[in-house]
Amino acid sequence: MNVELKNLQKIVQWHGTHVAGIIARNRKQFLRYRRNWWLTSILPVRVLGKCGGNRSDIIDGMLWAAGIAVPGVPTNPHPAQIINMSLGGKSPGGCSGTVYPEAINQIKAKGALIIVAAGNSNNEAANYVPASCDGVMTVGAVGPYGYRASYSNYSDKYKVDISAPGGDMQLGDWAGIYSTVNSGKTVPEFSTYKYLQGTSMAAPHVSGVASLALALDPQIAPELLAYSLIYGSRAFPSDSQCTLNWPLCGAGVVDAHNTLLAVNALKPFSLVYEYYNVDLNPLFLIPDQGLNHSQCCQVEQGWLARYQGYFLQHGDRLLKVRCQYAGFMEHRERGRTHIFIPQTQASAARYRMIPAGHMRELRFTSNCQSIIPAR
Template sequence: MRTKRFNFALARSAHARMLAGMLSAAALLPLAGCGGGGGDGSNPSSSNAAPAPTPAPTTPTPTPTPTTTGSNACATQQAAVQMAAQTAPAEPPIDHLIVKLKTLTATRAMAAIDNGTRLDAVIQRSMTRWTAPVAGSARAYASTVGQAPVNVQVERTISNGAAVLSLGQRMAATDAAALAQAFAADSDVDYAEPDHPMQIRDTPSDPLYSQQWYLSDPTAGIDMPPAWNVTKGSPTVVTAVLDTGYRPHADLAANLMPGYSFISNVNTSNNGLTRGPDATDPGDWVTQQELSNANGPYYNCASQPSDSSWHGTRVMGVIGATANNGAGIAGVSWLGRILPVRVLGKCGGTTSDIADGMRWAAGIPVTGVPNNPTPAKVINLSLGGVGACSTTFQQAIDDVTAKGVTVVVAAGNDGLSTGLDQPANCRGVISVGATDATGRRASFSNFGADVTLSAPGVNILSTSNTGTTTPGADTYGLANGTSLATPQVSGVAALMLSVNGNLTPAQIQQKLQGGTRTTKLAAGTSCTAMPAGSGILDAGAAVASVN
């Protein structure tokens, strides 16, 4: 899925153009008893968001509504109006489906009907059932469904037993959803959905700590010093960062563990490799020529060209940059370990690869991949895209939380309700919105009943790289986005587990929400200017609650 969770501030011009400081579309909508619109946080926008996927065709598991305090109470009142009126961005073309067969009955299992034969039969029946479009949106792409037959082939099996089917060409997201529905209608199919593309969302002695306002400010920041007085983290607590991979930055190296790449597509990986133990980030830049080439693999995969983001390296720096080493910045969890899991590359990644990466990070075996010897207790997902929570995502989240792993997700940077954004709208995750230095909701931050809490997401300083395409030298840079708010929450969750390793994901969420701070804004301030969720993360209160 596409919507970026990460936006560069004061950076290279190409990234500056990508700042997601957009006013919410809800600002123009009538609101129910909130006295204002949805986009009156900070930093008005300079550009539109990148394209986003359409909802999956399957029926998602309902997401329970968090406690309606603070801006969530307003968001609940607005939900019906906003969800009816706002329109999701357009989704890039789709070239794969995810199809899971039903479990065989004992009688059929005894008949030795293997899954390969069953799947072949399902493909044949479903393609006969489906009526291919001959005009409209599909014709927007180089290989149109109306001009060439769809050549469905089984490509691989993912960690929940579902098959990833290659369509042999790209088709419009609406057409892919219709094709998935044709598969889902088969009596042998448990569920079927498009394999949606996903994209990034953007008191130590360290010399740059003074610029890390979001860690030290006790009002608009997360007030880390009281938490650090209790714990600075533990090397036994591993946080997995599912992202673009990492650069071996000097301020990160001490806390990095050997990771793994789950990218299945060589064009996405951008390093000539597919799945394997190399989780380093080769760069994810994309040029206008690549975006405009209708016969190329990157056609229309983003709304505009961009330099390499080094997104994973930035997210990891917020969580665990080495502190008190006389250099650079301080991470939230100084002594915790970071497990890089590469699932995003050039033009993003796929739901199926991310689901496999989540299970592997939690210590769940994935076929064809060596077992993870150092399972994570926290998974950071600074990524996402538009759509209802897919079955593939929800099953992966259910599996890892059942293992006691806390999943922290960026709420998204569209300035809209998270009801349109997955996996932030999935059941069992901690969804994180963004605030600015005044404590207001950042204008780009998504909001709504699905958001758990907020953390600073404007002018966040972290580890980066000087390369605009391929890697250059270590550096530090400022960026905006719910992508940068999310690792602050992940880092604090890791600190809480350092104090009490028996905490469950539900307990961590409850204690994080219970300690949040509300913002003291002027009377009459619009609901949607308030921090999304229960309030702003308070690290000291969260750690004290488990001490």
């Protein structure tokens, strides 16, 4: 749905049907696509009408979808593992002070991944909710050639995590996203198809890939699922605004094949939750497992600061660090092998290599010259 709740009455009906069709990929109409998500069960939850609605209804719908009790209705017997939110509203103060954070934390505790549309106002996503909330995966839109769609919200504050096809119909209807709708204006009539555009169309592309990843590894943790989507994303065109002003549009464009490769490679790995909180230092070290050298990196805030529990990859080895207030820095050359987790209020962390079980404590130093292994 369009990000401005006051404008929802202008939106064509069957928006949710269009979104569901993108996830489901009707085989007969989309012969050029593999039916990747055909076995995915879609749980439709209506929280807004054509004239808008209340955030309280959105929150209730989110909680109910995740299997969390909502007063007055039976608990959902089939909790969703992925919650697609192709909706939102403007909030100049961002997510802070809204009703979203508490609901998001409850849903994360249930093990579900929340995927959110960035918004369609060609504006900073930090000013929209739930797109700006921590703990969600926010999706911007690209057109048919991989460039940021003209309407898509963006962020230089790391509030857009990834992009996906959302259409850009200023090029023509053909450049939109073709999916399921209904011909009826006020009541259902005939099932049909239509081109639409929006980050509402981009988010379900990511949700569809996420559901495919779940089919490959049903036990995958939501943090690792989000990491796999980001890690598997493909680069934007080299001359695009998204590349030249990285990370305006997130890590890259969602890529189903690469995401599955990442999920498959990470199957032997599991999450690590140990952490220490000590004084903050702006520089820190990650040594390689052969102890041949160390790499020094500056701390920057980033996408994965919005999740709790991250993976580090150094060389061909994947490490995991859990920090209570985590930030994240990725090398700008997007080599996809250097993901480092600083700590907003920490300069030491315990990490474990899985499955080898190697564990040691790193004490990060401000001069970036020393490291003290755990005793």
